Amino acid sequence: MxxxxxxxxxxxxxxxxxxxxxxxxxxxxxxxxxxxxxxxxxxxxxxxxxxxxxxxxxxxxxxxxxxxxxxxxxxxxxxxxxxxxxxxxxxxxxxxxGTAVDPEDPDTAPWEAAGILLARLHRTPAPATLPGMRGPAKAAHAVARLRAAGPHPAVAPVLSAWRALPAWARAEAPMPHTATLCHGDLHLGQLVRHPAPDGPWLLIDVDDLGVGVPAWDLARPAAWFACGLLPPEEWSRFLAAYRAEGGPAVPRDGDPWDALDVPARALTVQTTARAVTKSVAQGRSLDEVEQCLVDACARMGFVPPQLAADSAK
CATH class of the missing domain: 3.30.200.20 (Phosphorylase Kinase; domain 1)
Incomplete structure (x- = not known):
């Protein structure tokens, strides 16, 4: 550019x-x-x-x-x-x-590296001066922008899914866990190789870094997996690498969704809110992926969240 x-x-x-x-x-x-x-x-x-x-x-x-x-x-x-x-x-x-992940070559996506780095970050003692992780606040901001975007058929299911979340996930109450160092906005765009072009992978973007619920950092890939946008093999690679490195956000074995359900729902709502807001601003219909996200929000309204995440690891 x-x-x-x-x-x-x-x-x-x-x-x-x-x-x-x-x-x-x-x-x-x-x-x-x-x-x-x-x-x-x-x-x-x-x-x-x-x-x-x-x-x-x-x-x-x-x-x-x-x-x-x-x-x-x-x-x-x-x-x-x-x-x-x-x-x-x-x-x-x-x-x-640093060299970023190539979005045109999903087969080379560094899911194992992302899981390992995230686990190491979560296991690092957090400095006392570090503020709270900004993930829930960013989700709330996305929803506020959706409300201001104007009428759209997708707004109702998105807001319904949002209202079903516990107050901490909507940034309306303190997070239930504030001792773990978190990235706050984890996705593949937050990894680069340094030294470029083929050094080790590192996490970037510290704007949302802080203490909070570590499951939030696994929530975006978990949400993609739950919505059918991330293949099960890639989700399994990421989760297995995180667990093998001793990540504290989920149990080392068994079903991780007691911890992941609420954050994954919140990230689904955030992503959908941004997509709908963008489509309204551009005066266009939702594309296939965006409609898939809206449908996921609609399904959330029929199944209450697993509030066990309120006592996150």
Whole structure:
């Protein structure tokens, strides 16, 4: 994606280039925009990535998250500098470039690596200064945007599934477990190889990192599996790797769904809410995958959630 003339992108590109040249003068100059969304603008210059975080990012919350990433090499990609700098009303951080998962080649998806890294993260003692994991708050934000998007036939089943969840999963009450270090937004897009292109896999994106219910980090692939969007073999690879590494979110053996049911439902609602909101904004019908998610929310209304997750591991 070429760099546009948006002031934030222009300045972010300049800063990424300057940071890259501090690291090495042997720089194959050229910048690329990796993401340009309301919640994140990301620019790459050679081996350096500059990220402008969401405008409402709390500096006091981001600081301990960056410090933790700097202190957990082998699990989290460490930042090039452990502090953020302001730019056009946004906080900017700098990172080494890593090779992302190829979305066009699902057979090479690193499900085992994701499970292992997640288990190691969950087993790491959480610093006392770390804030709460932001997963439930992001789900609540997605639902709030859906409510504001306007009328749509899918809104009713999505909101019905949402209201059936316990208050903590809707970010309306404290999480029942706040001692485990969690990623907060785990999916395959949060893994990169570093050093690029074929170094070990590491987790990225610390914006939602914090303490909370560890099953939340398994919830997105669990939800995809439950909705028929993730093949059973891939779900099994991920879950088996997590369990073999001693991950605490689910029992080591037997049925994991007592722990996973509520978070998986919440992530299904979040994903569906985002999909419906996007379709309304674009004035189009739901595609096949989006309709599958809506159907899953409708089914949830007939089966109450397993509230055993309230006493998560």
């Amino acid at each position: 070429p760099v546009t003339e948006h002031p934030l992108l222009v300045e972010l590109t300049l800063r990424a280039g300057a940071r890259a040249h501090e690291i090495t003068s042997a720089c194959p100059c050229g910048a690329a925009v990796l993401a340009d969304r309301p919640d994140a603008t990301v620019v790459r210059h050679a081996g350096t990535v500059a990220k402008a975080h969401a405008p409402d990012t709390d500096p006091a919350g981001l600081a301990p998250r960056l410090a933790l990433a700097a202190g957990l090499p082998g699990i989290l990609l460490p930042p090039l500098t452990p502090t953020a700098t302001p730019l056009h009303g946004r906080l900017v951080t700098f990172w080494p470039y």
